[in-house]
Amino acid sequence: MALLVELLAMAAAGALGWLGGRAAVEHVLAKGAELGGEDLRSAADVHALALRASLYFAAGIVALIVGRLVSARRGQVSVPAPLILPALCAAVAIGFSIQMGYGDPLHRAGWPGPAFAKGFAIAGAAGAVVLLLPWDPVALTGPFHAVLPALMVAAFVALGLFGSGTELAEDTRINLGGFQPLELVKLAFVLFLGHSLGRRAEKLRHQRDRILGLDFPRKRLLVPAVLVLLVLFASFILVHDLGPLLILSLVFLALFYVVTRAGGWVVTALVVVTLLVVLAVHVPAISGSPKVALRMRMWTDPWTNAQPNGDQIALARWAIAAGYVNGQGLGYAPPLALPAGHTDLVQAHVAEELGAVGLVLYLLCLAAVAGQGLVVAALNRTPERVVTAAGLSALLAAQWVVIFSGTTQLLPLTGVPVPFLSFGKTSTITFVLVAAMLARLAEDGRAREVTSELAELRRACLTVLTAVLVLVGAGVVVVIEEGVVGAERTSARGVITLLAPEPGYPHGRVTEKYDPRLEAIAARIPRGPILDRDGRLIAGSDEAGKRTYPLGDAMGTLLGPPEGVVLRPLWMLERLLAYKVRGYPERSDGHAVWLAREPEGGERLLLIVSGEEERPEDRTRAESMAGGDAVRLLPLPSPDFRPLVPLLRAGGAARDAALARVASDVASRTARITIDARLQQAASGILRRAAARGKAAAAVVMDVSTGQVLARAQWPDFNPGDEAFLKRLEDPEFATRDPKFTGMYGPWPDKTGLRGIYQGGSAAKLFTAVAAARAGLLGHGSACPAQAGPVFACVNRDAQGPYFIKPGWYAPVHDIALDSPHGHIDFEQGLAVSCNVYFSQLGLQLGPDAFQKLVDDGLEMGWGHGWYKPGKPGSRDLALTAFGQHAAMMSVSQAARLAGTVGSGGTYRKCPPSMELGAQCEQKQLLQDPHVIAPVLAGMEKVMTNGTGRGLATRPGLPPGLRVYGKTGTADSIGIEEEKPWGVEVGVYGKPHSWFLALAEPESNAPCAPTAARRLAFAVVIPRGGLGALNAGPAALEVIQAADKLGLFGAPAPGAQASPSPSPASPPSPSAR
Known part of the structure; x- marks a missing residue:
């Protein structure tokens, strides 16, 4: 009855493999059709080949069933082994199903399934022969065991001279004339040790010494055993692969322990093998x-090794993570x-x-074969x-451990096949023979x-069995960790690697790849x-999926390109809003690489860092590595695909349906921002004209x-949908070309944000004004006062x-040369005439802590x-900061928030920088009493009147x-290296920066009120x-006029006409103002 159940289990495994192969072929056919290309098979050809492969597979199963039936009925005093061959058939069924679904059956060179089935048919026949022969493997090979070492050495020498590599490692020496002799060498190695050690088992067991609580083989046995491990290391040098060394070493370790039961030997062998692996790692030559x-x-370093083809472990771990619990x-x-x-x-x-689940099932099959084999041994x-x-049994377990550990990064990846799963006739035959020999x-x-x-010997075998089961x-724990617990983290990771050399880049380009499934x-x-x-289109997609931009070059820098061909800086809305419009954002902690220019062209990689901002210590390190060559920091695109992981896990046909639902739900991927497209268009046109008076122009409303x-506009700008611009992005040297x-001052940098920080000049006197109001120096009121604040002499x-x-200063501070002394003036007059002398004295009275505390509490500069250091108490630097020089640097966005x-x-x-409508905004109350700001408003109003x-x-x-409350600004600034392309001399004061800050409101509001409706x-x-x-x-007044015509202060002024919308309108937002 037990035999019948065993044979039925083998047949059931074969039937499941047949059905799995058929299902895999149906699915992989559709996959191949999507690829297209030449040299195609027809679907009928594929089905015919699949049927032939299934028959080969079935023939192998039938051969093993026949062999097992004869062997089991012939045995009289047999060791029960009902799991070995059913588990073998189940494992091979998994392999057959997987191989039939791998690659592309429509193309003649990309489908391993039929060849795998043919190899298993041969293996099944060979296994049946082992089972049918009247001699067991020990009796059969006994007369020849003395020649097995010579055969093994001959195989290694032949591989060293004539061997070839595998798909992942072409320069290893594993293949010889279409097969892998190392698999048969391993089998011969086991049979030789079986005879040699088995005959000496009793003597070896008694040759032990106890040291530190462990049994060690005596020196005359231990030294030769260690020498065997060293000889095996020579196999690594000969075949250029670590796998055989590890496998044969583990087998020898296990068998020498079985015959000696010396725990000290296990420790010694593990130490020796570890040292050899460490040597191979640190001296790869x-x-x-x-x-x-x-x-x-x-x-x-599987993720940031930056080597050509250095992504193999990443590819494997992505695949494991993609399967999750039930697979694709x-x-x-x-x-x-x-x-x-x-x-x-x-x-x-x-x-x-x-x-x-599937991989754990395979591990259980493997454990059943190896575990029951050790029971047979015991x-x-x-x-x-x-x-x-x-x-x-140890060979089977060691083979699996080495390649499994390499796949999951527990050990270096090697080129050895996986028992019962890998494509390759030699390995299939070898491991089917291993299982058949165990059954025999x-x-x-x-x-x-x-x-x-x-x-x-029995106790030793049971110890080895325990080790194998552990x-x-x-392995099960690792599968669950890699495939389930840490799957999302792994799927979302990128791997930094080098692309193949190309014209202009002889060393290849550094890139960060992501899971191709995602x-x-x-x-x-x-x-x-x-x-x-208000629902007007700023960025959309046409029917072909191409991105369209109705505003053209009025907002390109702020939007950025639609795809991350190059790293899109953090200000670009197509990146910031990717989580909304694409369903996933970009990571803020992505990688960047330091590169050095090569004299023959292209760049070489120096180091990899986390984060996109340059750090001085990184630049110093890069320059020390570059040997005098120019260096630059290149941030790499870093999409955060984690929100797409649920779609990945849907698997198979269910994913297509889920993707269709997501793709059709455009409303959930629609982003609304606070920009008014009409005002943005108008501001862009105004700045285009204003930029002619300087190097660029930027504005924020x-x-x-x-x-x-x-509105957040600049000039120059670019059209992100322009074909010439998109072509420019494909240039490997885009960042420096x-x-x-x-x-x-080019179109690419955001001159409204961190790439547009300039000396603030007198516009930054508003910062000093806020600090003075906060300190209570200006008084307060509910209307515009006639006098306010301390009086200082000019x-x-x-x-x-x-x-x-002041005494001790190396030079005075000055007002503009055209001005006359302003006399003894109060704050309102000092602000109105923008008196540097007044504000320097006001700043000295405030002291540096007032400035520093204002920045620390949130008012950005x-x-x-x-970075902000206003100067020491009483210093000239502090006086300079107070009237807009020294530390008083700001972007136009910071200036708008200062005015606000x-x-x-x-x-x-x-x-938030995404400017998403409805997003929560940061809010900090810097003044306890809002009315203390009234003198500042009074001074700004006086700027505009006299x-x-x-x-x-x-x-x-x-x-x-x-x-209109206003504040002019003229900021002296020394020319810097980045300005050279625009003709600015480095190291000398050039033409100053031109600033204007303003608040505008309807005249119906009370003048100088601390808060007011429709104040912009x-x-x-x-x-x-x-x-x-x-x-x-x-330029600022023109922008104010444009806002007024658009009705942003209420109804447009009589006779004013709103500008036409530059983009089509969608239904108005519920939160539209």
Whole structure:
């Protein structure tokens, strides 16, 4: 009855393999049709080949059933072994199903399934012969065991002279004339040890010494045993692969322990093998193989080794993670996602298609064959049979451990096949023979009398059995960790590698690859539209999926290109809103690489860092490695695919349905931002004209009451949908090819944000004003006061203009040369006439802590509080900072928020850089009493009536019905290296930066009220644009006029006509203002 159940189990495994192969073929056919190409088979040809392969597979199963039937019925005193051949058939059924679904059956060179089936048919026949012969493997090979070492040495020498490599390691020497003799060498090695050690088992067991609580073989035995391990290391040098060394060493370790039961030997052998592996890792030249050296690098650093083809472990771990619990389904794995998924990395392929469940099932099959083989060994009747059966089981377990550990990064990846799964006739035949020999050794194998010698061997075999089961159990844990617990983390990781050399890049280009499965999913989800605050289209997609941009070059820098061909900086909305419009964001902690220019062209990699911002210590290290060559930091695109992982796990046909649902749900991928497309278009046109008076121009318009940005424009800018621009992105040297495009004043950098931080000049006096109001120096009121704040003297003048100096300063601080001394003036007048002398004295009275505390509490200046240093108490630097020089640097966005802080009673508001409508904005109350800001508003109003901005009332003119509070700014700045392409001399003061900040509101609001309805903040900068009142000021007033015509202050003024919308409208947003 037990035999019948065993044979039925073998038949059932064969039937499941047949059905699995058929299902895999159906799914893989559709996959191959999608690839297209030439040299195709027809579907009918594929089905015919699949049927023939299935018949081969069935023939192998039938042969084993017949052999087992005859062997079991012939045996009289057999060791029960009902699991070995059913588990073998189940494991091969998994292999057959996987191989039939791998690759592309429509193309003649890309489908391993039929060849695998033919190899198993041969293996099944060979296994049946072993079972049918009247002699067991020990008796059969006994007369020839003395010649086995010579055959093994001959095989290694032949491989060293004539061997060839595998798909993943071409320069290893594993293949010889179409087969892998190393697999047969391993079998011969086990049979030789079975005879040699079995015959000497009793003597070896008694040759032990106890040291430190462990039994060690005596020196005359231990030294030769260690020498065997060293000789095996020579095999690594000969064949350029670590796998045979590890496998044969583990087999020898196990068998020498079986015959000696010396725990000290196990420790010694493990130490020796570990030292040899460490030597191979740290001195990879020993192998003479670049591929082996690469595998050592991949083992120690699988994700950032930056080596050509250094992504093999990453590819395997992506596949395991993609399978999750139940897998993608037979035949559903992408055909090109896992090279060598039919050979070295086949376990990863099993995990991808059958999930952690399928791979664990394979491990259980393996444990059943090896475990029951060790039981057969433990219960057998002669020492030779015991050691041989133990060796066969140890070989099976060692082979699996080595390649499984390489696939999962526990050990270096090697080129050895996976038992019962890998494509390759030699390995299939070898391991089917191993299982058949174990089953044959069970026949008539039971010991009729258990001698003390057999009892010792039995205990040793059971110890090895425990070790094997522990290893398989650990493998199960690793599968669950890699395929389930850590699957999402692994799927979302990128691997940095080098592309193949190309013209201009002889060393190849550094790139970061991501799981191609997730990239394919992302490519099938159309990008959603970006709409303005009222539903007007800012970015959309046409029917072909091409991105369209109705605003053209009015907003290109802010939007950025649609795809991450190059790293899109953090300000670009197509990146920031990717989580919304694409369903996934970009990582903020992605990698960047330091590169050095090569004299012959291209660049070489120096080091890899985390984060996109340059750090001084990284630059120092890169320059020390570059040997004088120019270096640069290149951030790498870093999509965060984690939100797409649920779609990956849907698997098979279910994923297609899920993707279709996601793709059709455009509403969920529609992003609305706070920008008003009409105002953005108008501001862009104004800045285009204003930039002619300097090197560039930038402007920001902000709603004071909410902090929302209504316009954020610059010039020069670019059209992100322009074909010429998109072609430019494909240039490997995009970042450095054209400094006029990617440099400081070019279209690529965001001149409204961190790439547009300039000296603030007198516009930054508003920062000092807020600090003074916070300190209580200005008084307060609910209306515009006639006088406010401390009075300071501006009475001295020299050839450079009015000045102020303190004892110990190396030079005075000056007002503009055209000014006369302003006399004894209060704060309101000092702000109106923008008196540097006044503000330097005000800053000295405030002290540096007032400035520093304001930055620390959230009012941004320059690059943040870690950078901001206003100067020491009483210092000239502090005086300079107070009137807009030294530490007073800001971007136009920071300037708009500064003006907004003044216009909101001291409340600082900052919305996220994505400007998404409805997103929560940062809000900090910097002034406890909002009314203390009234003197600042009074001074800004006086700027426009009889101060530095009074001329703007006539050119270009103030919009009727509006009240404008303003502040001009003219900032001296020394030329820097980045400005050279625009003709700015480095190291000397050039033309100053031109600034203008303003608040505008309906005249119906009370003047100088700390808060007011429909109050908007405006900031304009023209780098190297000259006087603020003459250049930035008129541009700002034009933007205010445009906002008024669009009705942003309420109904447009009488006679004013709103500008037409530059983009089509969608239904208005519920939160539209």
